[in-house]
Amino acid sequence: MTASLLARDISLGYGDTRIISDLSLEVPDRSFTIIIGPNACGKSTLLRGFARLLRPSTGTVLLDGAELRTFKPKEAARRLGLLPQSSIAPDGITVADLVGRGRFPHQNAMRTWSREDERAVADAMAATNTTELSRRLVDELSGGQRQRVWVAMALAQQTGHLLLDEPTTFLDIAHQIDLLELFADLHRGGTTLVAVLHDLNHAARYATHLVAMRDGVIVAQGDPREIITAELVEAVYDLPCRVITDPVAGTPLVIPLGRRRP
């Protein structure tokens, strides 16, 4: 297993509050890595460290063998994309224009729009099934459609790695599955994905590499079929549960026991 994106002994935090100390993580190439853990466990903070949104106070993030912070911003943006938790769609922007903005790192003052840009945008919209929406205003779309458009923008960036910060939050179950299937397709297409997810069962079904965090520390990582046990879930979430095999996907399925047990 090779890993061209990895964190080595990094510490991350906001102001004086340290959330992660001396953490190391290798993201296997061509994996769909999903980070799970309770609220405030540091999973989004870790993703922000990978995404250049937070600078580690110690340690380094390496991408393709070089320190991430030594890359020029646009060079890094051509290799590493991000779907942020919240983005702002400018007033009155159409879907095609928004997806087109994903081409920024590939453009310069002399080449503001090339045929490669056009191909990338068309491919991204086809992959996310948003081609039909191209002239619609982003403000007028449903939550599920809008999230697909933001994914299309990140895809138009054409990066080998794509980071996803809680991409399914605020979507109903059908749109969540829809989006996760899209990510699974991207993964099969060769993109390395790193996602932060809240839903443990979704993570278990779609992850090829699962990372479980608690209190800024990685508790366990590996193939979800091997690492998800009732003991792990209890250790990470303090949640008594049973783990059975998902009758559809064959992956682990976590069933919380709750207080009222028959």
Add this chain to the structure above:
Amino acid sequence: MSLEQPSVDFGRRYLRIDTARVAALIPLRAIVVSVVLVVVILAAGVASMTIGAYDVGLDAVLRAIVDPTSDPDVRQVVVEWRLPRVLFAVLCGAALALSGGIFQSLTRNPLGSPDIIGFGIGAQFGVTLMMIVLELNTYMFKAAGALIGGLFTALLVYVLASKNTMSSFRLIIVGIGVSAGLGSLTSWILISVSVEKAMMAATWGAGSLASLGFDQLLPATIVFAVVMVAALPLNRTLPVLEMGDDAATALGIRPGLTRLSAMVLGVALIALVTAAAGPISFIALAAPQIAQRLTRSNTPMGTAPVMLTGAALVVVSDLVGQLLSVPVGVVTVSVGGVYLAWLLAAQFARRA
């Protein structure tokens, strides 16, 4: 160059440039709008050169501009006295519009223009100090005063408004407060100096393009050219920053650095106008929005159409001002006030 349309449906038609070194798609609508605006500027500019104490007909104005052997008296009136005023109107309008586009894009709010958030008043305060207190009355000193006053105000607004979060609404409210404070400080300075000095400052403070000559046009043009070239990259980076700091960082932009350079350049554009002509209000507020609607663009930031809209607004306002014998600033304030009232009403209607 070709009219081959992109395979992605953007909902507008483009002119395509595709050579080995240059590749771009230029919306046809923006080209048409720009051409029409240039025609408006030329027509209003020539018309305004016929007006004045010395009667010059339209044909005489045109002859004086193109024919160096025409009547030297007419040439003096038209080329040396009236032409600089028109050129100044074009320059001031372009600079104000670009500054407005920068700040409206930064704040993601059509109200976030330098007139409203106090940078214009700050520049005015700087010039008043320079002219009245320090008694330095050349263009470069006034420009320096305007720049320092504007930047100081920007810093003040920025510090007062940035408490943990930086919401554009907060920035605008704080800016209105700071500009009210600086406005009263300016008034206080004016009533505590001699009547002659106060009159001089008041004439400048109404915002006028009269009495501006080539000696002031040259330094103003140089400053404008430098700032405009420095601001060109913002045309591509600011629309990306509109999507939020996280998305912009992921796309390879440094949000802090971009915001800082945008603020400094936006204030510099306001300052160079204020130093020359005094405050010409509402152009920075209205021009980017008008240009955005004319071109059906998705950002108030832009280059040619935005600057041409500002230039056309100021040239036409100056023409109207001359017909009514009032300074251009008075015209823009009157028209702009109506626009602002409409904008506020529209914004509240949308929130309700």
